[in-house]
Amino acid sequence: MSDSLTTAAGLLLLVHLAGAAPPLLARWSPRGLHFFVSVSAGVFLGAIFLHLLPELAASRDGLLPWIAALAGLVLLFFLERIVLARPAGADPHALVWTSSYIGLAFHSFATGLGFAPVAADQALLWPFVGPMAVHKGAESFSLATVMRLAGLPRRRAALLLALYSLSTPAGLLLGGFLAAGGAGSSVAGVLSGLACGTFLYVAVGDLLPEVFHGDGPPASGVAGLLLGIAAAAAGVAVQH
Numbered sequence: 001m002s003d004s005l006t007t008a009a010g011l012l013l014l015v016h017l018a019g020a021a022p023p024l025l026a027r028w029s030p031r032g033l034h035f036f037v038s039v040s041a042g043v044f045l046g047a048i049f050l051h052l053l054p055e056l057a058a059s060r061d062g063l064l065p066w067i068a069a070l071a072g073l074v075l076l077f078f079l080e081r082i083v084l085a086r087p088a089g090a091d092p093h094a095l096v097w098t099s100s101y102i103g104l105a106f107h108s109f110a111t112g113l114g115f116a117p118v119a120a121d122q123a124l125l126w127p128f129v130g131p132m133a134v135h136k137g138a139e140s141f142s143l144a145t146v147m148r149l150a151g152l153p154r155r156r157a158a159l160l161l162a163l164y165s166l167s168t169p170a171g172l173l174l175g176g177f178l179a180a181g182g183a184g185s186s187v188a189g190v191l192s193g194l195a196c197g198t199f200l201y202v203a204v205g206d207l208l209p210e211v212f213h214g215d216g217p218p219a220s221g222v223a224g225l226l227l228g229i230a231a232a233a234a235g236v237a238v239q240h
Helices: 003-025 030-057 064-083 093-119 122-149 154-165 167-180 185-211 218-239
Strands: none
Touching (some): 003 122, 003 167, 030 185, 064 093, 093 122, 093 185
16 A cells, blocks of 8 residues: 555545534634534535535445445434433434434545545545545534534543544455545445435435524525535535
């Protein structure tokens, strides 16, 4: 495995941690956190419709990634409604961060895995790492925001975010190993499908209802949502 691939994995690890730092370390009012949630909802929607779905449409693996997307959505629905069903009166924000964590972990690992064959070309490695770093930083920010909104203790949130930050670098390093043996593309397609399904459920089932749940003005939620979509669109545009 090349030294540049290892360096890129280390850089992406630092980007994940840096993106999670502002919501985790600073003190935010409920209104401020809800604004960040609206931005996060926009990032999720932008990632789904501008990145993940086009990626599945261009896949050469036939229906397999789409089946994985459907499975991801249905499985996350059952996970929330049955396995993680909260008692009456429990805080619903706990489910939001759990679902977001699962979806983002799938997505980040799949991104690293799918990026590895491209990263093997030294001429393409660094031009692609920059846009990916921006994208991953925004996702870490979104995850840290919903954790703070759920009232997760900072130490526990920091540990979970540190583990999550390993997902893209781990996928990248594993993908580099698999690419050297000519494997990995189908696995990346299935993981991308799972990520798409879980993202869709989290965005529509969890984050969008939360946008207007707080006491802030509706215009603030709309502005945050559009800002998140614009950020995702910019990241996709730069990457392509």
